[in-house]
Amino acid sequence: MELTREEQDMLDGKYGKGTQIAMKIQVAIGEVFNAPKMVPVSRTHVALSNQEADLWFVEKMVHAGAKCRISPTVNPGFNLEYFQCITTISKKDEEMIRRTRKAYKEVGATLTFDCTPYLEKNVPRFGEITAYSESSATPFINSVYGARTNRESAQSALCAAITGRTPLYGFLLDENRKGQVLVDVQAKIKNDFDYQLLGYAVPKKLKFKTPVFVNIPTNPSPAALMNLGAQLNTAGNVPMYHIVGVTPEAKTVEEAFQGDDPERVITITEQDLEEVHDDITDPGGKIDFALFGCPHFNLDQVAHVAELVKNQKLKVRLWIMTSSLTKELASRMGYLETIQAAGGDIVDDTCMDQPCWEFLYGKKGVTDSPKCAYYTKRRNMQFVIRKVDECIDAAIRGEI
Amino acid sequence: MAEKFTCHKVSEGIIEGEILLSSDDLCFYLVDPKTGVVIEKNHSLEGQSIADKILVFPSGKGSSVVQADGMYQLKMSGMEPKALIIKYPDTVLVASSIIMEWPVVDRVEDGFYKSIENGDRVLLDADHGSLTILS
Numbered sequence: 152m153e154l155t156r157e158e159q160d161m162l163d164g165k166y167g168k169g170t171q172i173a174m175k176i177q178v179a180i181g182e183v184f185n186a187p188k189m190v191p192v193s194r195t196h197v198a199l200s201n202q203e204a205d206l207w208f209v210e211k212m213v214h215a216g217a218k219c220r221i222s223p224t225v226n227p228g229f230n231l232e233y234f235q236c237i238t239t240i241s242k243k244d245e246e247m248i249r250r251t252r253k254a255y256k257e258v259g260a261t262l263t264f265d266c267t268p269y270l271e272k273n274v275p276r277f278g279e280i281t282a283y284s285e286s287s288a289t290p291f292i293n294s295v296y297g298a299r300t301n302r303e304s305a306q307s308a309l310c311a312a313i314t315g316r317t318p319l320y321g322f323l324l325d326e327n328r329k330g331q332v333l334v335d336v337q338a339k340i341k342n343d344f345d346y347q348l349l350g351y352a353v354p355k356k357l358k359f360k361t362p363v364f365v366n367i368p369t370n371p372s373p374a375a376l377m378n379l380g381a382q383l384n385t386a387g388n389v390p391m392y393h394i395v396g397v398t399p400e401a402k403t404v405e406e407a408f409q410g411d412d413p414e415r416v417i418t419i420t421e422q423d424l425e426e427v428h429d430d431i432t433d434p435g436g437k438i439d440f441a442l443f444g445c446p447h448f449n450l451d452q453v454a455h456v457a458e459l460v461k462n463q464k465l466k467v468r469l470w471i472m473t474s475s476l477t478k479e480l481a482s483r484m485g486y487l488e489t490i491q492a493a494g495g496d497i498v499d500d501t502c503m504d505q506p507c508w509e510f511l512y513g514k515k516g517v518t519d520s521p522k523c524a525y526y527t528k529r530r531n532m533q534f535v536i537r538k539v540d541e542c543i544d545a546a547i548r549g550e551i
Numbered sequence: 552m553a554e555k556f557t558c559h560k561v562s563e564g565i566i567e568g569e570i571l572l573s574s575d576d577l578c579f580y581l582v583d584p585k586t587g588v589v590i591e592k593n594h595s596l597e598g599q600s601i602a603d604k605i606l607v608f609p610s611g612k613g614s615s616v617v618q619a620d621g622m623y624q625l626k627m628s629g630m631e632p633k634a635l636i637i638k639y640p641d642t643v644l645v646a647s648s649i650i651m652e653w654p655v656v657d658r659v660e661d662g663f664y665k666s667i668e669n670g671d672r673v674l675l676d677a678d679h680g681s682l683t684i685l686s
Contacts, residue, residue, distance in 0.1 A: 179649050183561050183640055183657075200616040204623030208650060226616070284616070284643075305616055307646035321642070359610065359639065387576075388612055388641050430593075504617070526580070526617060 152181050152318070153188045161314055169217025173310035180307060181318030189316040190323065194275050194298075195221045196268050197260060197312060198285040198305040201228030201251040201505060208306050209254040212313065219259035220315035223308065224268040226285055227447070227472070228252070229507035230500040238510045258309070264500035265474035267447045269296070270373065272476070277399060280323055282311030286522070287446040290380025293391040297399040299323045302390035322391055328400060329409035330363030330393050333416045338424050340367055343452075344519055344538030346379040348424040351431065351521045354387025356417050363393040363407040371397060374452050378520075381446050385522045431521050432536040439514035441465075441495075441546040443539065444472030445503045445523035450480050452539070453497065457486035459543040460493035466549030469495030472503060495546075503527060517542040517551060554684045556663040560677040561637070561645055564654025567685070568633035570671045571596070571604035578613030579621030587630035602630040605673055607664075610637060611644035619647040626651050634675045636682070656682065 160166060161174040181189070199205060231248050234240055256262060263272050268283075269291045275281050275298035283289050284303040292298040301321040303311065311317045321327055334353060340346065353362055362383070371379075371394070383389040393401035401407035443456065448471050456471060471490070473481070478499040481487045487497050501507065504526045515533040518524060519542055524534035535551050545551035574595045581591035587602030602625075611618055625631040634654040637644065648655040654677045663682055667673070674683040 176646060176649055179562070180642060180645050183645050184642075198616045200620060202616070202620040202623075203627070204620040204647075205616070207623065208619075286613075286616075301642050304619055304643040304646040306619060306650055307642055310646075359641075385613065388610065388643075 152178060152186060155189070158189050158316060167216040169212045169215035170313055172212065172215055173217060173313040176307065176310050177314060177316065177318055181320065184318065184320035186318035186320040188319055190280055190319045191315055192221055192280055192282045192311050192317050194273055194279065194281040195223035195308055195312040196273055196283040196285055196288055197223040197225050197308045199225040199228060199251065199255060200305060200502070201248055205305055206247060206251050206254065209258055209309065210250070212309065213254050213257045217258055217313045219312040221312050222259050222261045223312040224263040224265070224273040225255055225260050226266045227264040227500050227502040229502065229505040230498055233498050233501070234507040238507070240507060244506045260312070263474065265447055266502065267377065267449065267474065270449055271474065280317070282308045282317045284308035286384040287377055287381035289390040290384050290392060291377060293322055294380060294393065294398050295376050300390070302384070302388060326409070328391060329361070329411065330401070330407040331360035331414050332357045332362050333404070333413040334362045334364045335416060335418045336364055336366045337418050338421045342538060343372060343375045343378055345424065346371065346375040347382050347519065347521055348427050349419060350379040350382025351386045352419055352423045352427040353383060354389055355427070357415065359388050360414065361391050361393070362389065363395060363401060363404065363413070365395050365404065367394050367397070369396050372451065374449060377446055381522050385525055428536065431524060433515065433533045435535050435551040436515065437550045438467055438517055438535065438545055440467050440511055440516040441469040441542050442503060442516050442518050442523065443470070443520070443542070445518070445520040447473045448477065450477050453477060453481045453486050454484070455539060456543065457489040459540060460495060461489050463493050463547050465494040465546045467546050469546050471495070471497045472501050473497060473499055475499040504530070508532070517545045554666055556660040556682045558636070558656040558660070558680050558682050559658035560680055561640055561655035561657050562648040562653055563677050564634065564652070565676045565678060566605070566633050566654050567672065567674045568603060568605040570667050570669060570673055571599070571601060571606050572667070572669055573606065573608035575608070576610045576612040577606070577608045578611070578618060579625060580613060580617035582621060582625060584621070584624035584628045584630060587625065601632045604632050605634045605636065605675055606632040607636045607667070610639040611641050618643045619650070622647050622651050622653070636675070656680070
């Protein structure tokens with residue numbers, strides 16, 4: 152791999168130990184993928200997770216004196232002060248989140264604690280070379296904006312933030328961005344939830360190939376696109392998709408495939424979506440809670456929930472996870488008050504895959520997110536997965 | 552007779568161990584760190600332990616966050632696999648294995664996959680790009 156003088160100096164330790172470790176990891180990644188050189192990045196996002204590996208690595212970099220050249224936005228851990236009001240947080244978990252916040256601040260991150268930075272605070276332009284980790288973020292910025300990132304890990308994205316470089320390979324290159332499989336969507340896509348199921352169904356049929364969707368409604372909402380990408384990248388490693396007539400590198404089928412023929416054509420039927428749904432959801436019954444916001448809800452989604460719960464009394468507790476900015480807007484717009492009056496709440500800076508939810512372990516909830524249900528297998532939480540409207544109905548009745 | 556195959560280094564290391572084959576992609580977060588047992592529903596290795604094995608599988612999967620954490624927890628509990636043999640490297644798995652210091656190879660000669668079965672002993676030498684089936 153060819154390095155510039157400055158990059159070689161980073162690798163040789165002239166910019167300190169932390170930068171040296173970061174560059175060493177990136178060179179190793181570059182060599183695996185036959186990258187000819189490094190390229191500068193102008194934006195980064197780190198999927199902070201407040202989990203052991205995450206904290207271990209960021210503290211290691213801080214102790215080695217690393218400082219980010221390109222300050223990354225970061226994912227949520229949990230909102231300690233909020234959860235201390237509604238449940239008991241163990242000393243160990245409290246210490247962990249405090250250390251996580253401190254380490255990311257010291258390494259030079261921007262403490263957004265939000266998994267949808269691409270909607271606010273860290274929005275790339277078409278063609279911009281970036282390093283994003285976070286499974287809903289990489290497909291969104293590649294596909295919807297036409298910015299360029301590989302499917303970085305939290306650690307490799309932090310390395311890129313520190314060195315300001317990323318190896319040139321994969322989705323940074325034109326030829327690797329072309330569609331591979333034509334996905335003919337014969338199922339009727341009626342709402343944002345159908346995009347969740349579509350995103351989850353496709354990798355089962357085509358593995359890691361870049362899908363090109365046709366016959367999808369031509370004006371999907373931001374939430375629909377967010378859902379599609381998050382599930383594609385959860386059920387498989389699919390950090391980019393095209394929707395003909397919607398995403399910027401797919402004005403036509405020909406453009407999406409860069410003039411080549413699709414390797415395969417697959418169809419997705421109503422039955423495929425139903426099978427995926429049956430496969431991932433727990434059976435209905437009495438529920439104990441409702442949880443939304445994986446990925447974080449945007450303001451439209453919050454407004455929709457507020458509309459549904461207006462003047463209602465929820466039988467079970469309900470939370471919407473979102474960014475601090477969206478929560479602030481929800482408060483100004485009166486949505487927060489409406490949701491709280493029904494017995495629900497909005498919590499910012501928080502991910503569902505965090506120990507703050509321990510009081511729900513062993514219980515059954517409803518959610519609209521397959522991703523949420525997928526990762527909480529480890530936390531002994533059961534989830535019935537339905538579209539938002541049905542989830543709210545279940546929360547009002549206490550069962551589904 | 553020992554059969555030798557070429558491969559390509561992803562993450563350095565030389566180690567000998569027993570083969571465990573997975574036809575499905577793997578998310579290390581859906582492995583119980585206390586036992587090394589795969590807990591993912593309907594996975595081809597569901598209920599089996601990956602601890603101390605040389606694990607052969609197509610690719611990593613799952614969110615970029617949880618893969619590294621799953622690997623780290625297995626490492627801390629001592630229930631990690633000895634090495635990984637993969638077909639399709641992805642950035643998350645590559646970065647995590649370098650950081651965790653797990654030996655990993657890819658680009659293995661086709662004949663290797665035809666020759667191995669569960670339980671075979673293999674010498675994996677990532678540094679020199681070779682895989683030797685010992686028995």
